[in-house]
Amino acid sequence: MDAWLLKLHETFISTGYWRLLLHGLGNTFIISFGAILVGLVIGTVIAVVRYFAEEVPALGPFAKFCKLYVTVVRGIPVVVLLLVFYYIILKSSEGVTVGILTFGVNSGAYIAELIRGGIGAVDGGQNEAGRSLGLSRMQTMRHIIFPQALRHILPSIGNELIALIKETAVAGYVAVVDLTRAGNLVRNNTYDAVNPLMATALTYLVIVVCLTSLLRLLEGRLTEAGAKRT
Numbered sequence: 001m002d003a004w005l006l007k008l009h010e011t012f013i014s015t016g017y018w019r020l021l022l023h024g025l026g027n028t029f030i031i032s033f034g035a036i037l038v039g040l041v042i043g044t045v046i047a048v049v050r051y052f053a054e055e056v057p058a059l060g061p062f063a064k065f066c067k068l069y070v071t072v073v074r075g076i077p078v079v080v081l082l083l084v085f086y087y088i089i090l091k092s093s094e095g096v097t098v099g100i101l102t103f104g105v106n107s108g109a110y111i112a113e114l115i116r117g118g119i120g121a122v123d124g125g126q127n128e129a130g131r132s133l134g135l136s137r138m139q140t141m142r143h144i145i146f147p148q149a150l151r152h153i154l155p156s157i158g159n160e161l162i163a164l165i166k167e168t169a170v171a172g173y174v175a176v177v178d179l180t181r182a183g184n185l186v187r188n189n190t191y192d193a194v195n196p197l198m199a200t201a202l203t204y205l206v207i208v209v210c211l212t213s214l215l216r217l218l219e220g221r222l223t224e225a226g227a228k229r230t
Contacts, residue, residue: 007192008195011190011196012199015186015189017185017196021199024180025179025182027099027171027177027179028168028179031099031100031168031171031176032161032164032165033161035100035101035107036107036157036164037104038103038104039103039107039160042105042108043107043110043113043115044112046069046115047112047115047119049062050063050067051116056137069109070113073105073108074109078167078170082103082173083174085102085105085174086174095175095176096176098176099168099176103171110160111157114156115149117152118152118156119146119149122148126144126148127144127145130145155215155219158214158215159215161211162211162215165204166208179204180200183196183199183200184196
């Protein structure tokens with residue numbers, strides 16, 4: 001036990017490499033939460049366009065483009081997409097920016113389907129009720145349909161965030177010092193494979209467990225709110 005603690009001290013404290021792990025953790029959070037915001041914007045726009053395209057023929061071409069976007073993005077591995085953005089599309093941008101946009105674009109395709117599913121779960125009569133009250137399509141979506149769909153969407157968005165945090169472990173491919181790359185750098189510089197990798201894995205586990213607990217709490221609150229309404 002004493003030998004392990006001594007090795008742990010030598011690997012992280014004496015060398016100051018704990019700061020590198022902390023820096024990597026910060027970049028992981030920046031990329032993850034930045035990407036989920038980008039994904040929410042993209043996903044919402046796509047879902048709304050495809051929803052309204054059923055009633056508005058003029059939106060047909062945009063809906064087809066959105067469908068193509070979802071198909072293409074979901075069919076490309078995120079690592080390949082990351083390299084395409086870094087070396088081709090955003091060549092002059094720094095790695096963190098590339099990471100946010102790449103993972104945001106990737107996440108947007110999945111979030112779009114989550115939102116479409118949430119909107120589809122709302123009873124069709126709600127749309128008719130809104131229109132009978134004199135509301136426009138957009139007003140009906142904003143004030144009636146989307147608030148109800150939110151109850152179905154939020155837990156899935158939380159799961160997407162958890163998956164996204166783990167996906168960002170490949171950000172090191174574009175020279176971003178995220179948590180995984182920081183742990184690997186410590187391993188290379190200290191020749192200690194066990195402690196840096198275990199610390200990295202444990203950090204991811206703690207993040208996921210905490211987010212999962214928050215997600216369960218949110219689901220409980222949403223269930224209670226839905227029960228009170230009914």
